[in-house]
Amino acid sequence: MQLITDWFRRQFANPQVVYLTLLLVLGFGVILSMGDMLLPVLASIVIAYLLEGLVGLLERKGMGRFIGVLLVFSGFMLFLVLLIFGLLPQLSRQITELVNQLPNMISQGQQALMHLPERYPEIITAEQVQEVMGSLRTELASYGQKVLSLSLSSLVGLITLLVYLVLMPLLVFFFLKDKALIFAWSAHFLPSERALALQIWEDVDRQIANYVRGKFWEIVIVGGVSFITFRFFGLNYAVLLAVLVGLSVIIPYIGAAVVTFPVVLIAWFQWGWGPDFIWLTAAYFLIQALDGNVLVPLLFAAVVNLHPVAIIVAILVFGGFWGFWGVFFAIPLAPLVQAVINAWPAVET
16 A cells, blocks of 8 residues: 555655546546537547648748648638539439339349358358348348438438537537637646646647548558559449549548458459459459558657557557547547657656
8 A cells, every 4th residue: 555655646746646636537538528519629629730730830831820821721711512423422322222222132142142051061050141131131130120210310410410510610610710719729638747647748749630630641641542443444333433432541550441341242243253353352452451450650650659559559449439430530649649648757756
């Protein structure tokens, strides 16, 4: 017990450590308790953070901040309109087509599986195949019921989406325009001795800013190249699969492994074990290899220098706290933990 007491005295003798600890606990407590209510605000902060780099670039070129904010925000709204009226209708159409084709795919998969007992009777039997297909049909039926229940509440979801589409752009605009005012107002609630917190913030700010902007370009490049490749080979649902591949880079290692299954399965259902399937699969794995070995080092050089084990642990921990959004923000939050750990020994007395 004395050992623990001595450790606490050593670590928390510096008032800045106490302030930093309280600030971290308060921040995580607010997000854990009110994260769902504050989701539009948090998402708007992330978007404003992403756009701040362009605003800062225009300021360094001699443009006034308000004019720079107007230009960047106008570009963001144009991108949002193209996304809503250009990409989303195609995604909706291809998802509907895929759902309609699922029974045919299941039937085709069952026929392929029924040949396995004939070829490998010592490994798999016809009864096992029937059991697998029965379980698959049961799962699909349950998913269908869930989709139906979601459709019954679609009106509420549509109203919420419309509120977000109005509220979030307004928040993004004011976060960009009044950045200095918001920072000055927030500083009133912080202690005067905050050198340690500022040191950690500068490190985290640099890491997260570069990570978020680099990840945005990685999504665009990987998704765009995947779409061109899928469309070149004539793969069905090219837009849907390209979006999935692009978004999969948000979750390192795990995302690429998960999204591989629908790409390979849809290619197999479309072509079977033909040359088109082989070439498409080879091209897809080439894209993944170039992303991991060329694009990532180029975009994230000396940024978020975390071991793969630390990345996976961060995904599991933050995903356990906040579900999908925890997984989404796991890597940006990991540098915060790393910066606190790196700065903490410096305050020992």
